[in-house]
Amino acid sequence: xxxxxxxxxxxxxxxxxxxxxxxxxxxxxxxxxxxxxxxxxxxxxxxxxxxxxxxxxxxxxxxxxxxxxxxxxxxxxxxxxxxxxxxxxxxxxxxxxxxxxxxxxxxxxxxxxxxxxxxxxxxxxxxxxxxxxxxxxxxxxxxxxxxxxxxxxxxxxxxxxxxxxxxxxxxxxxxxxxxxxxxxxxxxxxxxxxxxxxxxxxxx
Amino acid sequence: xxxxxxxxxxxxxxxxxxxxxxxxxxxxxxxxxxxxxxxxxxxxxxxxxxxxxxxxxxxxxxxxxxxxxxxxxxxxxxxxxxxxxxxxxxxxxxxxxxxxxxxxxxxxxxxxxxxxxxxxxxxxxxxxxxxxxxxxxxxxxxxxxxxxxxxxxxxxxxxxxxxxxxxxxxxxxxxxxxxxxxxxxxxxxxxxxxxxxxxxxxxxxxxxxxxxxxxxxxxx
Numbered sequence: 001x002x003x004x005x006x007x008x009x010x011x012x013x014x015x016x017x018x019x020x021x022x023x024x025x026x027x028x029x030x031x032x033x034x035x036x037x038x039x040x041x042x043x044x045x046x047x048x049x050x051x052x053x054x055x056x057x058x059x060x061x062x063x064x065x066x067x068x069x070x071x072x073x074x075x076x077x078x079x080x081x082x083x084x085x086x087x088x089x090x091x092x093x094x095x096x097x098x099x100x101x102x103x104x105x106x107x108x109x110x111x112x113x114x115x116x117x118x119x120x121x122x123x124x125x126x127x128x129x130x131x132x133x134x135x136x137x138x139x140x141x142x143x144x145x146x147x148x149x150x151x152x153x154x155x156x157x158x159x160x161x162x163x164x165x166x167x168x169x170x171x172x173x174x175x176x177x178x179x180x181x182x183x184x185x186x187x188x189x190x191x192x193x194x195x196x197x198x199x200x201x202x203x204x
Numbered sequence: 205x206x207x208x209x210x211x212x213x214x215x216x217x218x219x220x221x222x223x224x225x226x227x228x229x230x231x232x233x234x235x236x237x238x239x240x241x242x243x244x245x246x247x248x249x250x251x252x253x254x255x256x257x258x259x260x261x262x263x264x265x266x267x268x269x270x271x272x273x274x275x276x277x278x279x280x281x282x283x284x285x286x287x288x289x290x291x292x293x294x295x296x297x298x299x300x301x302x303x304x305x306x307x308x309x310x311x312x313x314x315x316x317x318x319x320x321x322x323x324x325x326x327x328x329x330x331x332x333x334x335x336x337x338x339x340x341x342x343x344x345x346x347x348x349x350x351x352x353x354x355x356x357x358x359x360x361x362x363x364x365x366x367x368x369x370x371x372x373x374x375x376x377x378x379x380x381x382x383x384x385x386x387x388x389x390x391x392x393x394x395x396x397x398x399x400x401x402x403x404x405x406x407x408x409x410x411x412x413x414x415x416x417x418x419x420x421x422x423x424x
Contacts, residue, residue, distance in 0.1 A: 092255075
């Protein structure tokens with residue numbers, strides 16, 4: 001019995017692998033990213049970011065599973081005007097305050113597509129795993145404190161691709177919602193934000 | 205088997221394109237992030253920093269001595285003419301007004317009446333220089349003429365900032381060379397590029413702000 005199960009498992013694995021090579025196809029996504037800060041990120045900058053872009057490529061490894069990568073860039077910015085801040089218990093600073101956070105995720109992605117690459121609506125779910133490069137600047141007047149950190153991070157995602165002009169079309173629109181989580185490091189707090197990504201898809 | 209190898213080659217091409225597309229924006233971002241709206245007015249450059257000694261009971265203090273000059277912190281090799289302070293009287297009067305409002309009484313001759321604290325005002329000027337080169341945009345359609353040399357353009361910028369420093373010390377510093385306990389320190393810093401009336405307004409506003417943000421030093 002055990003030998004039969006092993007043989008079935010081996011054959012299944014071979015079929016799975018060959019089907020991956022015979023499948024082909026995938027997507028290139030070019031997106032405008034909107035980001036809504038949460039957690040410690042919102043403590044630093046509370047305003048949503050409209051300055052962001054994402055570039056993603058993924059290819060089918062089975063009928064419904066895709067593997068790929070993603071790079072994106074979000075710029076968070078808030079102008080606090082002239083404010084007084086407590087530095088510590090006995091020290092206070094007043095000045096024109098602006099805060100910036102540049103966030104760059106570099107991720108490997110995995111997605112599951114529900115409709116097997118056919119139809120007028122192609123919903124999917126997915127995850128990204130990789131690193132976030134974060135560069136922050138806290139300005140008071142012309143002086144600033146800068147921090148650069150690499151964080152390990154992860155995001156779950158749900159989205160949809162809408163082929164334009166039928167299921168055989170090479171172009172489409174895409175929209176997705178992600179929850180980006182960059183883990184805390186020895187020197188930096190965790191960062192998180194909800195991403196809303198809208199863009200154009202090249203279907204190949 | 206042939207189809208298998210063709211699929212692998214295509215996959216390699218896709219991966220290579222993907223890497224190139226990743227690497228170019230990655231390196232740009234790593235070199236320089238994006239900082240929108242990062243230009244401010246001269247007045248917006250003013251910063252006031254204060255710190256007080258929380259082991260001091262300020263309500264027990266009453267009198268202070270303040271010299272009738274503002275001390276310039278200068279390079280010993282510099283020309284003294286470079287450090288004339290046209291706003292000296294304004295600084296002294298503004299500090300005196302704020303000290304009066306906070307309940308302090310000024311002592312003119314510390315030899316006759318020993319004050320509780322000494323207040324010293326000093327000024328410092330710093331010049332920052334940036335120099336380098338950049339590659340400007342020369343326009344479309346003529347790039348062939350620039351091969352093999354795309355000339356860079358050098359740039360040089362400098363700006364000066366001034367800092368007014370107000371220190372409140374234990375009275376033992378009067379007539380002494382040794383540093384005593386500091387009770388309160390304030391620094392008001394800004395770019396030195398305004399007209400005279402703007403400078404007067406900015407100096408007055410920043411000194412007033414230094415007192416306003418430390419009500420703990422009130423004696424009344």
